[in-house]
Amino acid sequence: MRICSERRRFLFLLPLLFFIPHLLSFLELHRDLTLQDHPNKRSKKFDHLVLGPAAGQGHPDRLQCSGTKALNSTHFPTIPHSANTEDNIHFVTVFTVYNASQDSKVISRSTDVVKVGDASYNKVERSMAVLNVFIDFIQVSMPQSNVIILTNPASDLPIRRDGVAVYPIQGEYSRDTLMLQRIRSYLSFLDARLAEQRRGPKNTDHYIFTDSDMAVVSDLGEIFQKHPNFHLALTFRNNKAQPLNSGFIAVRGTEDGILRAKAFLQEVLKIYSSKFMKASRMLGDQLALAWVVRSNRSFDARKFSKPETFIEEINGVSVLFLPCALYNWTPPEGAGQFHGMPMNVKVVHFKGSRKRLMLESWNFYRSSSSISDMLCLILSSGRTKYDF
Template identity: 45%
Template sequence: METNRLARDRPCMLSKEETVSFVTLFVMPEVETASDRFSEAVEKKFEVRKVKKSRQDAVLRAFLESIQVSMPGTTRVTIITNHNKLRGELPQDIDWKPTSRHFSRRNLMIQRLQSYIELLDSMIEDRKNNSSSPVSHAIFSDFDMIVVDDLGCVFKEFPHFDIAFTFRNNQRQPINSGVIMVRGTFGSLSRATQLLKEVVKIYLAKFRHAFGVLGDQLALADIVKGTLQARAFQEGVPVEATVMTTKTLFLPCVIYNWTPPEGAGQFQGMPTEVKVLHFKGRRKRLMIQAWYFYKKQGVLDFYKMKCLVLKSGRSKYDY
């Protein structure tokens, strides 16, 4: 990718004592068992996994390149992974962090939270031992996203939060964990980590039946309900509240974690100020197509790419 051709100036700048880093979990969950490892069915699964792995790589590369375009020169990315990939295959400023954790599709969301917490614990230790070093804010996100605006601005526009989540107008699952922002000061790191550890406790105590894609959202909703009612999210504007002593910022998904509608009849438009396009579920191929289209344009404007994404929202798309 020709970074110089695509990169643009950041719309807002943090102080010289602050940096922003992304963290994402890039894993292929284990699906086979020892008893049927060599069965024909498992061999077919492996072939499907190879195809998905190649698409997964393309999705990750699009995610990384979009960060380089929207937040150039100031952002590092840490990739927590169980993949065997050489660091040299990735763009610059990427920290490849291998993990020995065995990931399963059924437990993936709680394992993601646990992986985030482990990294936050290490960040707390680093901050404790290097208190005079620049403050490094962290954005934990899924990698099936295209970042189209500078998310570092959040730490400047909302200077008092410890941790930020995105929310939607959904009474049962109002909080989404696809984007989590944590301020890099020692106090904020400590309070944010403690809150996430409490989310894991509630997850294990109340929502084991929902392991998979919903458990973390249900646990987050359970923690928040004592502080905020669902109606607090109905206006679709940022909300700040203290949750278990942690200063928490809730940002609207429609701006900070927007997902293309799927299927005919679901066309709802896209806000002009959207900052993140999240291609979750069956939308991965659309993400690859959209980013290829953007790079082919050779201009510093996401407008046509957004139009392509909206146009595609009227039909089903497959991973």
């Protein structure tokens, strides 16, 4: 009886052995035909904003939005830091252009052109647009601050704006070595500032070195006011491999602050050049930063797991660690866990293809005059991959 039962079961399943492969082949064929009709369906990036629900609803420490209207933001107009103190704050960024003479005169392919709002950009123009929006946000949030652009002397940057200075520094600005050159440019700039500091007494000038794809949305003068004893500040996140982001480095502008910040960055440059040249085009500087910090035996890396500000002495340098959640917040892109935006975020970092979102955000701010509502636009758009 048992043998007969197993034989009947086999005969019942036998047709499925022929049917399932045919079904799978049909599904695969359907998928291939679909991809032929839409060849870029998987890799397609949007050329417009795609708004979705704002993450973080129900979390009391997160920005709450109704569409693009902020409901609980703490971003209110404040008296600029530099109006209350003799200290000045300068934002310093490294920026160069590639193939400028060719790309700015000839647009060879329609795919090289993107449109944001009423403006169309080729590759060089979109980079310049991002740089200008970087400056725009600083002049709104910290209008008394200056912007200094460190660049290749061969670059003819068309920047003619009040409060903006172009500072040429000789070096190797190729794409493969730009991150390495960035640290060298920082050191050259600090050397010049130190010499100026020693020439005579004057107001203290503090420096915040940042990527140019950042939007400063709050006054950062509080960093130097609330923490008067640090020499250099870094931003951190809960990431074991890359806990430190090199896109934001603050330096106290006293002689001692500049000297110690230089010593720290020289050590980072040494480690970068000796251990991480294989990652010289990207991430090498962040890996070197983490190496220098973690090499200090007394440092407890578990502090990176909590988004709370702390100070540590690293090789004789007082380093202020600021959470990326506030001072280097990046809109998530694509899938992944996402718990919204902290209410008191200070800096938004538009990494990678999020630069369209940076331009769109500035356009929205110009029409709304509300930083808080603009942050809701970013929050609702942050999970979408855009075209550049």
